Amino acid sequence: MSDDRRTTDSDYEMTRESLARGTLLHALRADPPAGMTVRSDAELERTLRTTLERHPSGRDLHVFAYGSLMWNPALDMAGSSVARVDGWHRAFCLRLIIARGTPEQPGAMLALDRGGKCDGVLYRIDAAKVEAELRLLWRREMLADSYQPHWITAKVDGHAIRALTFVVNRSHDRYLGGYALDRVAHLIRTGRGPLGTSRDYFDSTVQALARLGLHDAGIERLVREIRGADDAEAEAANG
Template identity: 30%
Template sequence: MWIFGYGSLVWKVDFPYTRKLVGYIEGYERRFWQASIDHRGTPDKPGRVVTLVPSTSPQAKVWGVSYEIHDEEAISRLKEREKRYSEVNLSFFSATTTSTNIIPPPIITVTYIGPQNGPLFLGEASLDEMATQISTAKGPSGTNVDYLFKLADFMRAELSQVEDEHLFQLETAAVVWGAAYKIPDNELEEVLRHLDHREVMGYEKVPILFHPVWNHPLNETKNGTVISTEKNFEVTMYYGSEQNEHFIGDAPLDQIARHIWKCVGPSGANKEYLFNLCNAMRQIATLLPAPNNDDDEGTRKTQPPILDEHLAQLELAVLELDNTEDKSIIKSIPSPVVND
């Protein structure tokens, strides 16, 4: 019996197999349109995992791994693991050629697909909506974003020539770059009291998994040396959820930009907050070590955009207001009268 894996089965192999082949199936597209309530999410906060949906493109392929399995107990465990999916027999095309460069014939594999009429099929959503759901969900098998990263890492490492636009766009959208600070135990109480006051307007402390870039040049400690101790670790983050009373929500870009442009508070102009954040993110990305196979274990193998799309568009819109509105103000000031 052959099993085709296109999600967690490509890296989480907890069963015995006799052969493993990398290749693809045709006629489908891989999409993060299936809810996970028992592995990468919970019933109250479902995660998003991949399923297959029929494609209208005759060239459509989904790359993954097929395993030949003969162990009846292993097959039974797999059926339990994929119990929320339907079994479909598909032709699998191996990317491995024989010693005589002959392409082997297709193999019939069992493939698990989430039924579109099932209760866990979420369907399509905006990129930002899916990325937000993935980045905040967590279940017994770990965080949802770790599932996304591992799938993208497999594609990048094993199939670098294959472009999976849906997967890599989600990976970029689900990543939020920033900095983590380790607080000394003897200063923890004082620092938390300060931060609780600073982030009092609708923020709550939540645990989240942090993915460090151990060799980033902006890393620092009191003695100047940063040593990789573990791949990822949990941090506390101040998070303003949609449920808090100060959450404003989405709005047209020009409306958000004008709001930021004109607001000033005790800490300064709102636009300076935006500009400082953009400059910090730009510096993080500019100095990010180039990805390669010799990086420390904790280094993500991705190169982020200089700014995420939301920040980049807002920065441009506010700078445009700076330019157009300031000129308008200057033009409205009457010219001084000069007496001969």
């Protein structure tokens, strides 16, 4: 790959095939957004190995999904179920400058942040496929240091299950902790990048929660804020 390659829409597709090829990794390393550092293969492998050291060899592994993994997992799964996690909540708490945002038109991205509770989807990965599937997941979630892998306890029908998920790195310069609701809504409404809009990501998350019959108070507040901003913009445009 030449050093002057520019990223294209297809580089940002989140499919098993593109993750296996490392398309996004190569594209970002060749053309990183201003202010973003992309992990090397060695760094990705080191963080993966550190995480796997805390998982018993030969056992199935569970992954807790709360955002795009709910509606586009791109994982080879042995099963899935609705689950709840206590002590963490779903939040649009990361400023997004790749995929569905750029440094010029940043969007907002979901992560798990401290406090509250979160309902989502628990995926089970067969023991024989754990390492291969997590390597694909690492190429999706661990490109930069905005996310941190974290072991949590998920509850399914009253049963506690140890699971892996990705939580926000609160020390990251793109962390939006403390942002007012209207500012986060503005990022969602205006963010745009090679993969599409931040609004599409938000709408897909809302639709996935509805399909699963899950309610999220924080997301519902954002829905009201975004719709109010849409109505105000339309009213202003109509004079």
